[in-house]
């Protein structure tokens with residue numbers, strides 16, 4: 361029986377084409393700037409995102425923290441969504457490593473409204489940590505994987521600019537956002553000062569993220585990457601998979617969104633409490649009613665039937681589609697979940 365793994369799109373394994381490209385990759389010492397495959401990946405990533413330069417980093421978390429450390433100095437404030445990945449799930453790296461104060465604002469629906477951004481742009485005063493940076497996230501993981509619209513995204517970015525802030529986009533899944541809205545990814549990535557996107561999630565590469573921004577910004581971020589221990593040597597082996605992720609896998613994400621929509625409809629038809637979001641992508645969040653098993657218990661029972669997913673809290677769980685999951689798999693997953701809920 362096939363195990364259907366809906367825990368995350370991070371579980372994707374490199375394709376055969378990626379493995380072949382990795383084996384054949386032309387490599388050099390990337391700390392010396394001599395890895396041709398890394399150089400190619402960095403050049404293409406910058407072009408694709410509408411930025412001047414790019415830097416290969418080991419993970420989304422490393423890309424985000426390197427960006428924050430590059431934008432901000434100790435004692436500066438960075439405005440973060442209260443449900444953002446950087447605030448909740450990245451180990452407080454910005455404070456631990458950079459002495460940066462999170463200025464937290466609610467981000468319902470995946471984006472901090474312009475007015476709330478402006479309210480953190482306070483006049484210069486010795487009592488306040490000055491806000492230097494706004495961080496946005498698209499798609500927004502904890503907001504149900506919703507893709508924030510180009511219009512709402514731009515309004516918040518413009519508010520930050522008018523308040524004198526720089527803007528960093530945690531675009532771990534920004535190609536899912538551009539796919540969902542049917543726009544060029546530059547609509548999001550081209551209007552911010554820096555963006556981090558992951559090669560290793562729905563795009564299927566085994567390792568890595570790209571941090572893109574202005575040339576001067578990226579050369580300072582390169583210094584931070586080295587300090588963070590992220591200066592790699594023959595990293596072209598990883599970049600070879602990254603190039604396939606960028607060139608090919610960005611074009612197939614609509615399939616994952618269709619499968620998530622199929623899963624969502626099947627569960628809804630069975631009376632399961634699927635949370636609705638404005639612009640769904642490859643995630644389905646479910647809220648369980650007061651009766652029946654909690655999310656951990658349900659996840660354990662479904663795992664026994666070969667369907668894996670993770671609890672987000674006691675009564676909420678998340679299902680994520682990716683290229684390792686087909687339409688027949690989501691049908692089986694929906695059936696398994698509904699059967700387990702009925703049995704309890």
Ligand SMILES: Cc1ncc(COP(=O)(O)O)c(C=O)c1O
Pocket residue numbers: 370418419420421422445446497499501530532533558560569
């Ligand atoms: C929105 C978002 N940003 C950043 C990250 C961090 O990426 P990584 O796991 O590569 O550090 C994740 C990981 O799931 C994410 O969902």
